Amino acid sequence: MYIPLRMEAETTAELSLLRRRLARLITPVSGDPAASLVDVTIRDPATGVERMVRGIYKDGLDGDFGTGYHGYWQKLGITFECPDPWWLGPERTRTMQIYRGSKAFLSRGATERVNLAANPSFASLTGAFGAGTIVEASGASVALSSDWSSAGDTSVKITPGSNVLAAAWLSPYSAALIRGGDLAGKTITVALDMYLPEAQSGASGAFARSLGIGVMQADGSVGIAADAWSEPAPNEAGVHRLVKVYEVPEGARGIYLSARNGSTSGPVFVDALTVEEGLTGGSYFDGDSEGASWTGTPHESTSYIVTPGSGTPFFPIVLAPSSIVGEYDVPIQGDGEVWPAWEIQGPGRDLTIQRGDDRIFIAGEFPAGSVTRIQTRPRRITPDRWDDVSLGSKLFPLRPGPNRIRITMVDAVPDTPDSPGTLVRLVWQERYLEGI
Structure with a gap:
């Protein structure tokens, strides 16, 4: 990825300082590709839309000031190598929890x-x-x-x-x-x-x-x-x-x-x-x-x-008249599949997250107040719960367009004035082929 850049300062010394700060910011960390990734964000001034891509700096800061140097300002061309060429939209979240009118103790399911x-x-x-x-x-x-x-x-x-x-x-x-x-x-x-x-x-x-x-x-x-x-x-x-x-x-x-x-x-x-x-x-x-x-x-x-998917269904925080109990659409914009993260706050047990035939099933307890994070890419569950994941589970992506999601959990509870209830939060960033 090539980014044309114009740098400007009040004095030549300030311009040099600005170049050094930029170099420290984007210069790769030796032997650590992950730490070398730089978030490059662009913003469309007409619409205010921001998109970001992650890359590793390759060249554009080396050598003399070049022909683009004019004392107080300079034109540069910065090149990044992007392991994942997709541009990412802003982080989005969807929080699901038990409707407060539900029973505090719910059946374990079929x-x-x-x-x-x-x-x-x-x-x-x-x-x-x-x-x-x-x-x-x-x-x-x-x-x-x-x-x-x-x-x-x-x-x-x-x-x-x-x-x-x-x-x-x-x-x-x-x-x-x-x-x-x-x-x-x-x-x-x-x-x-x-x-x-x-x-x-x-x-x-x-x-x-x-x-x-x-x-x-x-x-x-x-x-x-x-x-x-x-x-x-x-x-x-x-x-x-x-x-x-x-x-x-x-x-x-x-x-x-x-x-x-x-x-x-x-x-x-x-x-x-x-x-x-x-x-x-x-x-x-x-x-x-x-x-x-x-x-x-x-x-x-x-x-x-427990029959997977038969536990107590979650309700969205806001119940619209068109909501289906336990199932709802998550609309995904952009041009490609999205690999989301799921954050689960206990109490509850035997979690199922399902879309069609794709399913994540984690058996066992989620203690009250605990937070478990499932990252679909890279494949990571924190803290480690892989021993509790069923063999048929798949850490699936979300596709562009509507995604009908069903979440169930045994013994999930709603919020009370004295304690937080069970909560599942979906976090994702949409992917685009172009920056703006």
């Missing part, structure tokens, strides 16, 4: 899956449903083990005795129905990982290496029906996912689970428990999984996966 097991990765020997403890039965020796795990750091090791019925009750008979609702009369899918270090060679009983679903009936009796056991894990070394779909009887007062070793030789390990309402594939997830959250203390509470 859930794709809910894991009702409150100790799914067996971080302790607390019962899987948050009540009682894991117990030994029929000669089994049960212990928390770090020898192997498929979720978290530990699993439950079931070492048999001389009884082929050796089992571990994952919740005692007295456990109430799984927290999260009454499952009586409903279909559930229960699954866990069972690991065999090696094939078992001793005597085996019925339902060896299986997962059973027990029921406390309305009259207080308990038991596991023959059709409430899963298919057995193969008698071969490795990890096997056991899945059982079961219809809980009407009037049931509670359910419990049993993982059975079923052999007199060799231990088995169980881990990665899921208990879900309805028919699911039984694959494992907990609150630490991508796109998932705990309902309470991690590894001591149930967990869920």
Whole structure:
């Protein structure tokens, strides 16, 4: 980029001083291209429009005063090399927040899956449903083990005795129905990982290496029906996912689970428990999984996966009659795509920013008062939240013309007289092929 420049001062000395100041301002920093960038802004005197381009000085100040020198004034030609040749318009912002008339506590949105097991990765020997403890039965020796795990750091090791019925009750008979609702009369899918270090060679009983679903009936009796056991894990070394779909009887007062070793030789390990309402594939997830959250203390509470984009929608600060709840148009002028920045102020969690099929989804908490900045170019999230970004996310640009944007966030709150609420600010500069 070439810029013709006329410099003028009251005296020759002042002109020389002005040249030195210009040189200090635009001379590149050795070995640091980013620090060498100079913002060159021009203004159209007729319209007042300003546009800016960033460049690195190349030449125009070197040598003698040149033929353009006239004592008190001088003509120069300054050349810059521009890594990005686009001219940028003024910085624009759009701020979105929850309408003050909304509830202070908002729903978490639609859930794709809910894991009702409150100790799914067996971080302790607390019962899987948050009540009682894991117990030994029929000669089994049960212990928390770090020898192997498929979720978290530990699993439950079931070492048999001389009884082929050796089992571990994952919740005692007295456990109430799984927290999260009454499952009586409903279909559930229960699954866990069972690991065999090696094939078992001793005597085996019925339902060896299986997962059973027990029921406390309305009259207080308990038991596991023959059709409430899963298919057995193969008698071969490795990890096997056991899945059982079961219809809980009407009037049931509670359910419990049993993982059975079923052999007199060799231990088995169980881990990665899921208990879900309805028919699911039984694959494992907990609150630490991508796109998932705990309902309470991690590894001591149930967990869920929110359907991206189904959380509470944001409202613009000013609601026009044509506004669509949670969706609004951001008009982009200029000649090229815009790479914006998004600033998120908590509280809230599980943020989704979406335009059509392009989506940014960041799972987890945004603490009250915290500010997270997402820069789409360069790709940067401050503070670092890349571990919380879903694999399907894309830091997308905004296109010239209208951009229909939807922003949702779980547990977002409006402003109150005592504290600021959740806020999302969009910052961008439009790009042009010409300066003026």
